[in-house]
Amino acid sequence: MAYRANRGARPRRQIPLVAVPSFFTLMNLLCGFGAIIQIHEGRFDQAGWLIVFAGFFDALDGMMARLTNASSMFGVELDSLSDIVSFGVAPAFLVYIFGLQQFGLLGLIVSALPALCGAVRLARFNLSVDTQGDKPEYFSGLPIPIQAAAIVALILNIKDVTWLNQFSFSSISLLIPIVAVLAGLMVSTIPFDALPKPTLRYIRLHPYKFGACAIGLLLTIFLQQVGLLISILVYILAGLTNAAVRVGRAIMNTPTESPIQNNEYP
DSSP: OHHHHHHHTSOOOOOOTTHHHHHHHHHHHHHHHHHHHHHHTTOHHHHHHHHHHHHHHHHHHHHHHHHTTOOOHHHHHHHHHHHIIIIIIHHHHHHIIIIIGGGHHHHHHHHHHHHHHHHHHHHHHHHHOOSSSOOOSEEESOOHHHHHHHHHHHHHHHOOHHHHHTTOBTTBOTHHHHHHHHHHHHTSOOEEEOOOOOSHHHHHHOHHHHHHHHHHHHHHHHHTHHHHHHHHHHHHHHHHHHHHHHHHHHHHTOOOOOTTTTTOOO
């Protein structure tokens, strides 16, 4: 009674605003953990969609952080810890159990690449993040949720690894180069578009980006795994195409100096 009387005299603490985006971040982590459980029990479809739902919560936590102005380094670190489970460990375990465990050590190493490269990708991002600044319009390297969604979309559309192995080279599964390329794109410096902001100002400035994101979302809702695969392929190919165009323009615009201009005579 004395404790309650003493406690009642104190003003009640308000729930901090950072708890709002952190709730969605923890839901992301919960989906990732659930996906690992489903993989262990052999239910790949359920595991794949749980990873997709984790990506949905990952998008929501950033949106809520901006709406409530509750961005903080705590939220950034918690988000990265959740992402490495949901989009690194869970997809790595999924691709290993689905089709790469039969390749022994090679399959184990390749399966670990989404988790290993994803950790590097997140650590590099955390070093450059600005919690007080605007969200960047481009990411350096393939975002880890997109890499996870690509693996999930591939497995959801295949559902039988023996069908995929019909198109494999020699005795090496086609999954091995696909997973290796996706992991390599994460640690590359190729710019990929960030998720559009749901604001009128952003829609006016970037109508095509927002429209493409809306179309991808609708395709995923109505066509499910087929729509997800189409959306992810278009996103990755668009980033690679833009990077190739930039490199081509840089090469074409590079000035070539002649020996006479440098006052160097043979």
